[in-house]
Amino acid sequence: MAENPPxxxxxxRCDIRPSANTASELTLSLLHFDITWLYFHPVQRLLFFDFPCSKAEFLETVVPKLKESLHQTLNHFLPLAGNIIHPLNSGRPFSRFEEGDSVTLTIAESDKDFDYLTGNHPRVADEFYACVPQLPPAKHTPDVVILPVLALQITLFPDRGVCLGITNHHAIGDASSIVRFIKAWASVNRSSGDSKLIDDKLLPFYERTSVEDPEGLDSIYWNLIKQSRAVESPPISFPLNKIRGTFILTKDDVQKLKHFVLERRPEMHITAFTVTCALVWVCLVKVDGAAETLADDEPEYFCFAADCRGRLTPPLPAAYFGNCLAFVKAESTHGLLKGNDGFLFAAQSVGEAIHKTVNNEKGILDGAENWPRQFGKLIGKRLFGVAGSPRFDLYDVDYGWGRPIKFESASIDADTSMSLCKSRDFEGGLEIGLSRPKEILDAFAAIFTEALGNL
Structure with missing residues (x-):
C-alpha cells in the first residue's frame, strides 16, 4: 500500500513567520495535559467554502491576503510557529518558539469534484487527502527530536470553491486552542490584515504556573509515556478502504431522543451530547466488526474528553492555550447494548461516566494519576470515541468568503472515533461524521435511520 496520500x-509551498518585532523566544512546558497526546496521531481538519473564483484571482488576491493575515495572526500564537522539543535522554518535552521559526503553508489546486466532497452522502475517504496538509518531518539530533506542530494548506477548486486544511500536533493544543487560532486568523483575513481587530476573547493565555498539579501528574505521566519510546506517530497507509458519511440530528430529533430516555429513566440527567453519543454508540456496536459473533459479556467502551479549564482549582481562563482535557470512559457490555433497550443502557453509561468524572465532588482530576494505565488497557478492545465538540462551532468561521459549507474531521480515519459538531443548516442540530468500511457504514446508516424513525 502507498504511504503517501493522493x-x-x-x-x-512557503514558510510564514511571525513579525520580527514580536518576542524572539517563547518556551512553554508540556504539562500532564499535553504529554498525554505526545504520541497521538496528528489532528486534521478541513473547512470547505463555496467561493467561486478563478485561478488568477486566487493567486493574485486571495493567497497574498491569506499569507499576510497568517503572518499577523501568528504574532499572537507563537507556539504554533515553533516546535515541540523532545529530549531523548533526560528532561521532559517542551514547546519552543525561536526567531526564524515558521509555519508551512501549501498553496494547491484540485480538479476533484467539489460537490462530491462537500455532500453528506458516502464518499471515499482517500479523496480528501489532496486537501490535507502534512506536518513537516521531524528533525533528529543525538540528543533531541524536533517536532513541527502546525501545517496549513489552501486548495483551490477553480470557479467552485476553496478548502482550508489545518493539521496540528495534538500535544501543542486541544480543540479549544486550535479553533481559537482558526477564528483569530479568519478575523484578521476578513478585516484585511488588521490583527488589532482580533476579539480579545480569542487571544491565548500562556501562563503555565496557573495549572494545578496536586499529585505530581507531570512526572507521573512522563514516566509512563516515555516507556513506549515512540516519538513520531506512524504514517497513514493508502488506500484506506474507508467511506466517509455525515449524519444529521435536527433539534427535533435530539428532543425526541431526550424525551425517549426521560420517559423511561426520569431520574437521569440527559443532554444533547449524551443522547447523541448513546445513539451512535449503540448503532456502531450492532454493526461494527464481528458484532454477531461476540459474547454478551464482551466489554464495550465509549471514551471522550471533557474540557477542564473552568473546573480546576483555581479555574483557568477559557483562552488558556494548550491541552486541558479530562478523560471520560463509559463502559457497558455487548449484550446490553445490542438488545432492545441498548440505547437506554448506552445513555445511562455515558451519563454516569460524565457525572463520575466531570461532576466529581473531589474534583475533575480525582484519579487522574491512573488515567494513562486505564486507557492503555483499552488498546485492542471494543472502543469507540468522539473527536470534536458542539462547543466549538467551526461553521461560524468567516475568512471573508462566507461561512463554510462543510467541515470534515479527516483524522477520524486513523481511529474509531466519530466527529461531532454543530449542524450548519439546522439550528440546534448536530452533525456526526463517521469513517468506516463501506459495508459497515451502509449498515450503520440503515440502523441509524430506523432508530430515528421509531422514536
Whole structure:
C-alpha cells in the first residue's frame, strides 16, 4: 500500500513567520495535559467554502491576503510557529518558539469534484487527502527530536470553491486552542490584515504556573509515556478502504431522543451530547466488526474528553492555550447494548461516566494519576470515541468568503472515533461524521435511520 496520500497540484509551498518585532523566544512546558497526546496521531481538519473564483484571482488576491493575515495572526500564537522539543535522554518535552521559526503553508489546486466532497452522502475517504496538509518531518539530533506542530494548506477548486486544511500536533493544543487560532486568523483575513481587530476573547493565555498539579501528574505521566519510546506517530497507509458519511440530528430529533430516555429513566440527567453519543454508540456496536459473533459479556467502551479549564482549582481562563482535557470512559457490555433497550443502557453509561468524572465532588482530576494505565488497557478492545465538540462551532468561521459549507474531521480515519459538531443548516442540530468500511457504514446508516424513525 502507498504511504503517501493522493496529491493535489502544488502551486507553491512557503514558510510564514511571525513579525520580527514580536518576542524572539517563547518556551512553554508540556504539562500532564499535553504529554498525554505526545504520541497521538496528528489532528486534521478541513473547512470547505463555496467561493467561486478563478485561478488568477486566487493567486493574485486571495493567497497574498491569506499569507499576510497568517503572518499577523501568528504574532499572537507563537507556539504554533515553533516546535515541540523532545529530549531523548533526560528532561521532559517542551514547546519552543525561536526567531526564524515558521509555519508551512501549501498553496494547491484540485480538479476533484467539489460537490462530491462537500455532500453528506458516502464518499471515499482517500479523496480528501489532496486537501490535507502534512506536518513537516521531524528533525533528529543525538540528543533531541524536533517536532513541527502546525501545517496549513489552501486548495483551490477553480470557479467552485476553496478548502482550508489545518493539521496540528495534538500535544501543542486541544480543540479549544486550535479553533481559537482558526477564528483569530479568519478575523484578521476578513478585516484585511488588521490583527488589532482580533476579539480579545480569542487571544491565548500562556501562563503555565496557573495549572494545578496536586499529585505530581507531570512526572507521573512522563514516566509512563516515555516507556513506549515512540516519538513520531506512524504514517497513514493508502488506500484506506474507508467511506466517509455525515449524519444529521435536527433539534427535533435530539428532543425526541431526550424525551425517549426521560420517559423511561426520569431520574437521569440527559443532554444533547449524551443522547447523541448513546445513539451512535449503540448503532456502531450492532454493526461494527464481528458484532454477531461476540459474547454478551464482551466489554464495550465509549471514551471522550471533557474540557477542564473552568473546573480546576483555581479555574483557568477559557483562552488558556494548550491541552486541558479530562478523560471520560463509559463502559457497558455487548449484550446490553445490542438488545432492545441498548440505547437506554448506552445513555445511562455515558451519563454516569460524565457525572463520575466531570461532576466529581473531589474534583475533575480525582484519579487522574491512573488515567494513562486505564486507557492503555483499552488498546485492542471494543472502543469507540468522539473527536470534536458542539462547543466549538467551526461553521461560524468567516475568512471573508462566507461561512463554510462543510467541515470534515479527516483524522477520524486513523481511529474509531466519530466527529461531532454543530449542524450548519439546522439550528440546534448536530452533525456526526463517521469513517468506516463501506459495508459497515451502509449498515450503520440503515440502523441509524430506523432508530430515528421509531422514536
Amino acid at each position: 496529491a493535489a497540484g502544488v502551486l507553491e
